[in-house]
Amino acid sequence: MIxxxxxxxxxxxxxxxxxxTLVFFVVRVIPGDPATAALGDYASQEAVEALxxxxxxxxxxxxxxxRFLSDLLRGDLGTSMITGKEISDLVRQxxxxxxxxxxxxxxxxxxxxxxxxxxxxxxxxxSIDYIGRVVSLAGLSxxxxxxxxxxxxxxxxxxxxxxxxxxxxxxxxxxNLRHLVLPAMxxxxxxxxxxxxxxxxxxxxxxxxxxxxxxxxKGLSERIVVLRHAxxxxxxxxVSIIGVWAASLxxxxxxxxxxxxxxxxxxxxVSAIMQRDYTLLQSxxxxxxxxxxxxxxxxxxxxxxxxxxxxx
Amino acid sequence: xxxxxxLGSILLLLLFALAACAQATPGAPAEEPPAAQPTEKPAEPTEKPAEPTExxxxxxxxxxxxxxxxAADLGTMDPHFAAATNDRNLVDMIFNALVRYKPGDxxxxxxxxxxxxxxxxxxxxKQVWTFELRKGVMCQETKETPAYExxxxxxxxxxxxxxxxxxxxxxxxxNGMTVEALDDYTVKITLEQPISxxxxxxxxxxxxxxxxxxxxxxxxxxxxxxxxxxxxxxxxKFESYTPQDKVVLVANDAYFRGRPxxxxxxxxxxxxxxSRELGLKSGDLDVINGQNESDWVKRxxxxxxxxxxxxxxxxxxxxxxxxxxxxxxxxxxxKAIAYALDRDEFLALFGGPPVAEKVYSAVPAKFLPGGxxxxxxxxxxxxxxxxxxxxxxxxAEAGYPDGFSLEVVSSERESYLKPYTSMQAQLAKIGxxxxxxxxxxxxxxKLIRQDVNPxxxxxxxxxNADVYLTxxxxxxxxxxxxxxxxxxxxxxxxxxxxxxxxxxxxxADKQVQMWKDAQIKLLExxxxxxxxxxxxxxxxxxxxxxxxxxKSVLALYPQIDETTTINK
Numbered sequence: 120m121i122x123x124x125x126x127x128x129x130x131x132x133x134x135x136x137x138x139x140t141l142v143f144f145v146v147r148v149i150p151g152d153p154a155t156a157a158l159g160d161y162a163s164q165e166a167v168e169a170l171x172x173x174x175x176x177x178x179x180x181x182x183x184x185x186r187f188l189s190d191l192l193r194g195d196l197g198t199s200m201i202t203g204k205e206i207s208d209l210v211r212q213x214x215x216x217x218x219x220x221x222x223x224x225x226x227x228x229x230x231x232x233x234x235x236x237x238x239x240x241x242x243x244x245x246s247i248d249y250i251g252r253v254v255s256l257a258g259l260s261x262x263x264x265x266x267x268x269x270x271x272x273x274x275x276x277x278x279x280x281x282x283x284x285x286x287x288x289x290x291x292x293x294x295n296l297r298h299l300v301l302p303a304m305x306x307x308x309x310x311x312x313x314x315x316x317x318x319x320x321x322x323x324x325x326x327x328x329x330x331x332x333x334x335x336x337k338g339l340s341e342r343i344v345v346l347r348h349a350x351x352x353x354x355x356x357x358v359s360i361i362g363v364w365a366a367s368l369x370x371x372x373x374x375x376x377x378x379x380x381x382x383x384x385x386x387x388x389v390s391a392i393m394q395r396d397y398t399l400l401q402s403x404x405x406x407x408x409x410x411x412x413x414x415x416x417x418x419x420x421x422x423x424x425x426x427x428x429x430x431x
Numbered sequence: 432x433x434x435x436x437x438l439g440s441i442l443l444l445l446l447f448a449l450a451a452c453a454q455a456t457p458g459a460p461a462e463e464p465p466a467a468q469p470t471e472k473p474a475e476p477t478e479k480p481a482e483p484t485e486x487x488x489x490x491x492x493x494x495x496x497x498x499x500x501x502a503a504d505l506g507t508m509d510p511h512f513a514a515a516t517n518d519r520n521l522v523d524m525i526f527n528a529l530v531r532y533k534p535g536d537x538x539x540x541x542x543x544x545x546x547x548x549x550x551x552x553x554x555x556x557k558q559v560w561t562f563e564l565r566k567g568v569m570c571q572e573t574k575e576t577p578a579y580e581x582x583x584x585x586x587x588x589x590x591x592x593x594x595x596x597x598x599x600x601x602x603x604x605x606n607g608m609t610v611e612a613l614d615d616y617t618v619k620i621t622l623e624q625p626i627s628x629x630x631x632x633x634x635x636x637x638x639x640x641x642x643x644x645x646x647x648x649x650x651x652x653x654x655x656x657x658x659x660x661x662x663x664x665x666x667x668k669f670e671s672y673t674p675q676d677k678v679v680l681v682a683n684d685a686y687f688r689g690r691p692x693x694x695x696x697x698x699x700x701x702x703x704x705x706s707r708e709l710g711l712k713s714g715d716l717d718v719i720n721g722q723n724e725s726d727w728v729k730r731x732x733x734x735x736x737x738x739x740x741x742x743x744x745x746x747x748x749x750x751x752x753x754x755x756x757x758x759x760x761x762x763x764x765x766k767a768i769a770y771a772l773d774r775d776e777f778l779a780l781f782g783g784p785p786v787a788e789k790v791y792s793a794v795p796a797k798f799l800p801g802g803x804x805x806x807x808x809x810x811x812x813x814x815x816x817x818x819x820x821x822x823x824x825x826x827a828e829a830g831y832p833d834g835f836s837l838e839v840v841s842s843e844r845e846s847y848l849k850p851y852t853s854m855q856a857q858l859a860k861i862g863x864x865x866x867x868x869x870x871x872x873x874x875x876x877k878l879i880r881q882d883v884n885p886x887x888x889x890x891x892x893x894x895n896a897d898v899y900l901t902x903x904x905x906x907x908x909x910x911x912x913x914x915x916x917x918x919x920x921x922x923x924x925x926x927x928x929x930x931x932x933x934x935x936x937x938x939a940d941k942q943v944q945m946w947k948d949a950q951i952k953l954l955e956x957x958x959x960x961x962x963x964x965x966x967x968x969x970x971x972x973x974x975x976x977x978x979x980x981x982k983s984v985l986a987l988y989p990q991i992d993e994t995t996t997i998n999k
Contacts, residue, residue, distance in 0.1 A: 149874065156873040157506055159514030160891060161639070162600040163902075164880065164916045169596040201506055202674075203655030209674045268705055275713045284499070284701065284710040286676055380499070380701040380710070382676035390503040390675055395873060 227307025236318020258312025362418030510642035526663030583612035593640030601640035725782025743983030745964030801896030801946030834862020
């Protein structure tokens with residue numbers, strides 16, 4: 120297993136490098152530049168040119184590229200072209216917000232989605248099953264920002280029990296938790312819909328299998344049959360979808376972060392694109408790439424625990 | 432199975448209940464005028480210098496103002512680079528200048544760090560302005576730099592920084608200016624070329640390069656560090672910055688006009704309008720940046736406990752014609768376009784007054800001297816009231832009886848896209864087909880400076896008529912090919928002499944007349960078509976009192992200062 124993890128980590132290096140190279144050149148193809156974005160329209164062309172020079176944007180592309188790579192190899196993410204702050208500091212400040220949001224959303228999505236999926240599979244073609252299918256389809260169809268505004272409208276304005284905006288203070292649990300509930304609910308409910316549908320589908324397949332019939336014939340209780348025998352076999356696709364969601368939620372959080380005005384990596388990414396903050400954008404993309412690689416690795420490792428037949 | 436579902440539901444409910452029951456975070460409170468004229472009596476300071484007023488009684492809970500702006504994040508708090516509205520708002524609260532625009536009224540200058548507004552002298556053909564500084568003005572204390580008294584050394588350092596293109600985006604404004612300290616409290620500014628007070632004071636006022644920074648702190652944290660860790664002498668001092676979230680400012684206890692009534696200002700970055708609106712309605716925010724639409728203003732004004740302020744300065748939207756390319760090099764074509772356009776149609780897109788109002792010259796007469804009023808252009812027959820027949824006739828005379836096609840790029844922002852699409856629809860009536868490609872705002876600025884648009888819609892505020900005319904119509908400013916390429920999208924060079932003569936004219940009336948003459952020429956040759964100006968819109972809870980009337984603010988926000996308070 121350790122050898123497998125090491126080989127996967129080594130394989131991640133070219134993946135991350137490819138992402139970096141792609142991002143580096145793509146952002147420079149987009150019209151507009153950081154100096155114009157930073158100084159606004161009031162600044163003269165002379166001032167814009169002076170800032171471009173200062174930012175190193177007049178250097179040849181390959182010089183900029185290798186400067187970026189060499190900094191990265193030394194573990195230096197560099198400084199933001201716009202604010203001049205260390206990118207590692209900026210990321211350190213917002214990463215906890217994205218992590219707590221993503222983890223809570225995955226928790227909500229899993230803890231609601233899996234039982235609901237099992238329950239509807241157990242009661243297939245009943246009214247509860249139909250309701251579950253319609254609701255989960257609606258959950259998949261509604262955009263995160265729209266659901267976010269609806270939830271905000273309900274629980275922050277009509278029934279004002281949670282704050283509408285902001286990320287709260289990370290050092291204050293109350294404040295942090297209160298600010299986390301509505302955005303986590305938004306992302307979590309969307310994930311719930313997806314997990315519910317997939318769990319239901321996986322369980323329906325498994326529940327028809329011979330060994331489930333055999334287990335029932337042996338007189339095992341329905342709870343044991345479903346949870347110990349059927350669910351275990353259905354877990355592989357469920358873990359897969361949770362893994363996919365874990366990776367996409369980090370990216371999807373951008374809309375939720377914008378609607379709820381929370382700091383976070385997703386919002387940082389969009390802001391970096393809008394401001395043409397090349398160095399910040401590149402660094403955030405490195406972090407995203409590492410996230411995806413890490414989540415995929417964790418998912419693969421979990422497979423082997425869920426299904427011992429899977430070997431690496 | 433049911434137990435599993437039940438357990439999950441209970442856990443979730445517990446989580447939400449726990450969060451809902453938790454205490455709310457502390458922080459919220461306990462529950463046509465002339466522009467920029469010096470004040471009448473400049474010789475005496477309006478406030479007692481350097482005598483901090485008595486501090487108000489200690490409030491039971493800190494008084495916090497939570498302001499949400501439409502920006503996504505901070506750019507810089509170095510005032511000499513601050514260009515985005517959100518950056519300008521923040522530096523306005525942190526820094527002072529030698530003189531300032533009266534809070535809430537950008538049409539009047541008054542002393543700020545200087546004890547009075549000086550009169551210029553002419554020495555050896557050069558113009559000399561001597562400023563006497565207030566005593567006892569303290570530079571804000573920071574982790575890196577203890578508080579110290581601001582002296583002429585800081586002022587000289589700041590203005591020299593503003594004049595340096597490496598350390599300022601506004602260096603061009605300070606060409607031909609030398610600054611020296613005569614003693615600790617006296618600063619002498621010498622201009623190679625004499626200019627009128629109306630053009631000089633903006634250079635040393637609380638806008639752009641005029642802000643005074645604290646030299647010691649700037650040197651301690653460096654140019655890069657200063658962007659997110661500034662120190663000035665203003666009513667509020669910087670406390671913290673959380674990326675994409677907020678900047679927190681706290682009251683400057685040693686502020687020379689007295690301690691601010693507010694304890695803190697939380698300046699939040701919230702690009703999503705719906706979120707700002709809901710944040711205001713739910714009570715999580717006190718003031719928000721609103722939408723430039725009259726319908727939005729009416730709707731929000733109907734909310735109980737919420738008021739909307741609409742105020743200047745208005746950013747002017749103008750259509751610039753590239754007179755160096757066919758078919759726009761023919762004045763008959765440009766006039767045909769002008770006769771095909773109707774300002775009312777443009778205005779309707781923003782819901783009309785009070786958010787948007789018509790403008791008839793490049794310089795907005797409502798806010799700045801030198802602009803032309805509706806009556807003036809009508810009297811001269813230069814109002815170009817819509818006349819489609821005349822427009823078609825002019826096009827036919829120019830050899831385009833069936834019209835022609837043009838391609839333009841527009842920003843995705845509504846303030847640009849709406850005028851472009853309205854122009855497209857209006858010009859289609861005389862056979863002119865405009866194809867619009869929408870790009871992001873920053874890209875549009877880059878592209879139009881590369882001269883890709885034969886017709887450019889530009890929305891801008893500039894602090895005086897000279898800056899408007901120089902940057903949009905002087906030949907030096909012609910995009911790409913000018914001596915100092917800037918925003919002369921028209922490639923026009925016909926009013927250079929008037930701009931330059933007005934710049935050095937000491938007689939205010941003659942100066943204004945020259946600016947008007949220049950704009951009359953622009954209209955006669957239809958170099959650009961002024962459409963409308965858009966005012967600023969902010970919504971607030973009724974309990975917020977800015978401490979001043981809101982007429983016009985150059986920093987494009989309600990101006991939060993030491994007098995701003997919350998009356999809950």
